[in-house]
Amino acid sequence: MDPIVLFFLLGVLARLLKSDLRLPEALYEGLSIYLLLAIGLKGGVELATRPLVPLLPQMAGVIALGCVLPLLAFPVLRYLGRLKRADAASIAAHYGSVSMVTFAVALNFLADRAIAHEQYLPLFVVLLEVPGIVVGILLARVGQGAALRWGALAHEVFLGRSVVLLTGGLLIGWIAGPEALAPQSKLFFDLFKGVLALFMLEMGLVAASRLRDLRASGPFLAAFGIVVPCVFAVIGLGAGRLIGLSPGGAMLLATLAASASYIAAPAAMRIAVPEANPSLSIAAALGVTFPFNVLFGIPLYHRMAQMLFGPLG
Amino acid sequence: MQTHVRKLLVIITEAALESTLVKDVLKLGAQGYTIADVRGGGRHGPRDADWQADRNIRLEVICDAAVADAIAAHVRDTYSSHYATTLFFADIGVLRPEKF
DSSP: OOHHHHHHHHHHHHHHTTOOOOOOHHHHHHHHHHHHHHHHHHHHHHHHTSOSGGGHHHHHHHHHHHHHHHHHHHHIIIIISOOOHHHHHHHHHHHHSOOHHHHHHHHHHHHHTTOOOOTTTHHHHHHHHHHHHHHHHHHHHTTSOOOOOHHHHHHHHHSSHHHHHHHHHHHHHHHHHHHHHGGGHIIIIITHHHHHHHHHHHHHHHHHHTHHHHHHHOHHHHHHHHHHHHHHHHHHHHHHHHTTOOHHHHHHHHHHHHOOOSSHHHHHHHHHOTTSOHHHHHIIIIIIIHHHIIIIIHHHHHHHHHHHHSSOO | OOOEEEEEEEEEEEGGGHHHHHHHHHHTTOSOOEEEEEOEEETTEEEOSSSGGGOEEEEEEEEOHHHHHHHHHHHHHHTTTTSOEEEEEEEEEESOGGGO
C-alpha cells in the first residue's frame, strides 16, 4: 500500500483511539503553504515551456465543469436529501470546488506508476477552486432577497490563501522558468513526497474527528459523500476526454471533479451563507469524501480511465 | 490608586468573523481592541480549533458604557443568530481614561 495512505491511516487510528497526538497549528499551516506553492510552481514551470493560447479552450472547459458540478449536486441535496436551501447550496459549493491535497495524492499515485500526464494541471486546480463556490453562493442567495456584500465576498473567494499561493506558485514558475528554479528544486520538488506524508498524518487526525458530526447528520450525507464523487469522476473523465487531455490528465481532472473543498469553500460559505450549518458540509467533504477518495476513489478513477482510454502507462 | 470606571466587553466568536467584527467595533466607537485565539465548547459542540472552521477568537474591547452597548446590540442583532457567539461585560478600572 502507498506509504502516503498509511500515514493517513495512522492519523485516523490515532484520533479514533483518542491519542493526544496533535500537529502544532503552525506546522500544519507551514506544510499547507509548502504544498500549495510546490504544486503551483510545478505547474508554472511547465507552462513556461509552452504557448498559453492553445490552452484557452481547455481552461474554458474546466471552468464550465466547475460551474456545472454544484448545479448537479444542489437538486440531489435539496430534494433527495431534503436539506434546507442554505445547507444544500453550501454543500454543493464544497463539492463544486476542489481539494488540493486529494489532487496531490493523485499526482503522487501517477508518479509512482510512471503514468504520463500534462504537467500544467495545477492550473486547473486554481480554475476549479473558485466557480463552484460562486455558484453555491448564488444558489443560496438568488431570489432570497437578502443583499450580498459582493466586495467582501470577492475578497474572500479570490484572495483566500489557497488561491493566492497556488496562483502565486504558478506565476513564479511561469515567469522564472525551469532553469532559474533549478537551484530550488531540491526543496520544492524533491521533498514534496515527504511533506505530503506528514500532511496526510494531520489530515487523518482531522478527518477522523469529523466522524462525530457525521453521526449527527445521518446516512444521507454519508451516501452522498461516496456516490457523488464517483459520478463526478465519470463526468470529469468525460470532460477530460472532450478537451483532449491525455489519459493521465483526464484521470487527474476526474479526481479534481470528485474531490470536495474543505479549506476555501468553508471559509467563503461561512461569510456568504451564515445560516448554513458548517458542520454538515465539512463532515461530508472531510469526514467521508476525502478518505474515500484517498483510499478507494483514486485507484477507482485510474481503473475508470483505463476502461475509457485503454491501459495507461 | 485613582482609577476610572470603564466597560470591558468580551466577545467570544468564530474566527471567520474576525475582520468584519474588527471593522464594526472600530466604526461603533471603540478606540482599540485585543484579540486572542481560544478553544472551548458549548451549544455549537466542541470548538477545539483542530480545523479552521472550528477556530474561535476572543475579542476584548475597553470602552465607555454607551459604546459597549452599541457594540453588544450590533453583535446580537447581526451575528448571534447564525454564529457561535458569547458576549459579556464587566466593570473595570483603568488608569488612563483618555485611552478608552
